[in-house]
Amino acid sequence: MSKKFDKTADGINDSLFEFAEYDADAAERTGYSNYSYWRSTWQVFLKNRTAAILLILMFVIVVFTVIQPYLPNQKVPTEIYTNASGVQLRNQAPNGEFWFGTNSIGQDLWSRIWSGTRTSLFIGVAVGVCEAIIGIFVGALWGYVRSLDKFITQIYNVIDNIPTTILLVLLAYILRPSISTLIFAICMTSWVGMARFIRNQIIIIRDREYNLASRCLGTPTYRIILKNLLPYLVSVIMLRIALAIPGAIGYEVFLTYIGLGLPLDTPSLGNLINEGRLIMMSPSLRYQLIFPAIVLSIVTISFYILGNAFADAADPRNHV
Template sequence: MSTKTINKIADNIDPSLFEFAEYDESKAELTGYSNYSFWRSTIQVFLKNKVAVVLLLIVGLVVLFTLVQPYLPNQKLPNKIYLDPATGLQLRNQSPNAEYWFGTNSIGQDLWARIWSGTRTSLFIGFAVGLFEALVGITIGALWGYVRKLDAVITEIYNVWDNIPTTVVLIILTYIMKPSIPTIIFAMCMTGWLGMARFVRNLIIIIRDREYNLASRCLGTPTSRIITKNLLPYLVSVIMLRMALAIPLAIGNEVFLSYIGMGLPLDIPSLGNLINEGRILMMSPALRYQLLFPAAVISIVTVSFYVIGNVFADSADPRNHV
């Protein structure tokens, strides 16, 4: 189209159809605003899964009840041996009844109180080990995967420590140290961070040399900021999954140590101790309740954390966001 034709078209346009736009600084800033929130979107996707929501409520109620149970009225002590008022003998192996809701064990202790006290102990161990695994594993894994100078050193440390079987480390540490809750937590923490560190390292290697990370390095962005702002946010979903699975894994290790006789002493109730005691009586139908009740609690906790972790990992994936 020639210049003459363009000028002719422009002359035929009615100027009243146009209005001069004045510059407004506040409106200019609003043009780049978005009300999108990653965590709000993650929660919205998570709440759409009814099974995960129900299990989350169940876990929340279990954790809450374990905390308030000792302060409720008419609660018995977990380590006290109860006697028959008529005979003065221990109320051994009493079946569940109105007074002893979960029955009593072989020396007359209330299983209701012991199960909730044991759940409280096992959950504390699980959360402590899971938190340590997350903090140490993510920190070492991020440095291992991003800082090339540390790769060889951390790799050698990992290879040496990982080649020692986890079971051997747990048994040796619990045998050398005095059996207690801190001992169990320490023994599990010594090996628990290895899997998380390797997992985070492998994921960071995949994304560390992408263009936006190269640009950040060229601009002089500190390593700590690149890791926390550019790398770890992409790994939120898988990290949350690993953390959720670390809790039931720690509880399972505590049960295993109790099974082989290296766990907590009997005066500290735990799900491991209770299951180990019930296992001995499993072949007696009348006493099988001493295994069923703690096994039911640990099954609910384990399955719930597994499902919640998987669903939350899927919800944190940006591809599933609304």
């Protein structure tokens, strides 16, 4: 018989065993994991080269729109420029003085485009934040608190059955045209889709074992929602917020197109595109439509791609 299985009269042969020294540091290392959800999300996101390039591009655009008015030799977007004789410099083609040319009344398009981009981005971000706050709050209660389901469903049906376009037009027509009016009008309906989406996702996971255990232990409802439910929805929430920004900019362009957007003295991408649309049939003046359309396309496409890329990166199943 092998020595390995040899037994003494007292039991197992003690010479076959060697006691290990206790090492506190080694014990700590065996139970330690350096995994970080957000660090892993960032690493997965950076593997998408297209999204990483667009993120840098959007960062540069946002920073430039903020600092552009303070750079040297920048013109005022609302000022009408004239020559020495007092004649308005109308429809000047792009040149050394006016890099993007001038519009039909002699305003500098370069400064107006960046001022309009700043305005449209502000509207988009404000609407995205409002949509996230209201939509997540209402959707979480709607999906988890069963006693509120019927009441919120009735509210949802009323709002959802009113065409968004009609409600936007009515609010923009009744209220005084301004940035705050536009944000309020868009937020009145934009949260509904977010709330419905969050509600459906929470219904799927609300009755899982760990949530039932939390309820049995007396965990407050708000803590279950914040700690057990919403962390599972980070990826889809970020996607919806990212898509809400170009969506809000699109609504602003639409309302301006039909004449219910921002005042003409407030530069925005909607106003600029609407002005360029009126003269697009003149080949020598199409630059007034092309430049703002390019900026609008870059912003909307970038947010769409970044939202999808971040949603994929935030999914723990894609983490190593």
